[in-house]
Each structure stands twice: as structure tokens, then as C-alpha cells.
Amino acid sequence: MALHITQDCTACDACRPVCPNEAIATGNPIHVIDPLRCTECVGAHDEPQCKLVCPANCIEVNPDFVEDRAQLEEKYNQLHG
Ligand code: SF4
Numbered sequence: 001m002a003l004h005i006t007q008d009c010t011a012c013d014a015c016r017p018v019c020p021n022e023a024i025a026t027g028n029p030i031h032v033i034d035p036l037r038c039t040e041c042v043g044a045h046d047e048p049q050c051k052l053v054c055p056a057n058c059i060e061v062n063p064d065f066v067e068d069r070a071q072l073e074e075k076y077n078q079l080h081g
């Protein structure tokens with residue numbers, strides 16, 4: 001499951017530098033997560049780093065991108081291969 005950012009985002013930019021996959025981009029007006037790059041931090045960290053640092057609590061799972069842990073690990077390996 002990739003994560004996505006809701007309209008409550010304040011574009012504070014805290015999340016973008018902590019993403020191990022460079023999956024977060026500056027959008028207009030809110031930041032955007034590329035679901036093809038987000039692994040929920042599987043492969044790099046125990047929990048999603050963007051959610052940890054987000055002061056607006058506006059990062060949720062993206063129901064359109066359902067993936068199990070093995071798929072997320074494979075995705076991470078392909079990104080960093
Ligand atoms: S969950 Fe991890 S990989 Fe996905 S956008 Fe957040 S920091 Fe990046």
C-alpha cells in the first residue's frame with residue numbers, strides 16, 4: 001500500500017527530505033506522494049517516516065495501491081537496485 005497526502009497538508013516540507021525513496025514532491029498547493037515510489041518505508045525503516053514527522057497528520061494509506069509486504073520489498077529493491 002502506498003501512502004497519500006490529503007488536502008490538510010500545509011506544504012511545510014518536513015516529509016520530503018525524510019523519504020528514503022524520493023517519493024514525495026512539492027505540489028501545488030499540497031505535497032504529493034508518487035505511489036509508484038512509496039513502499040511505506042519497507043526496505044529502509046520500520047515505519048513510514050513521513051507520517052512520523054508530519055505535523056498536520058495528513059498522510060494516509062492510498063486504497064488504490066494495495067500491496068503486501070513482499071511486493072513492497074520488491075518495489076524497494078527495484079528502486080534501489
Ligand atoms: S511512507 Fe516512506 S516511502 Fe512512502 S512516501 Fe512516506 S517516507 Fe516515502
Ligand code: SF4
Nearest residue numbers: 009010012013015054
Ligand atoms: S509533513 Fe505533512 S503537512 Fe508537511 S508537507 Fe508533508 S504532508 Fe504536508
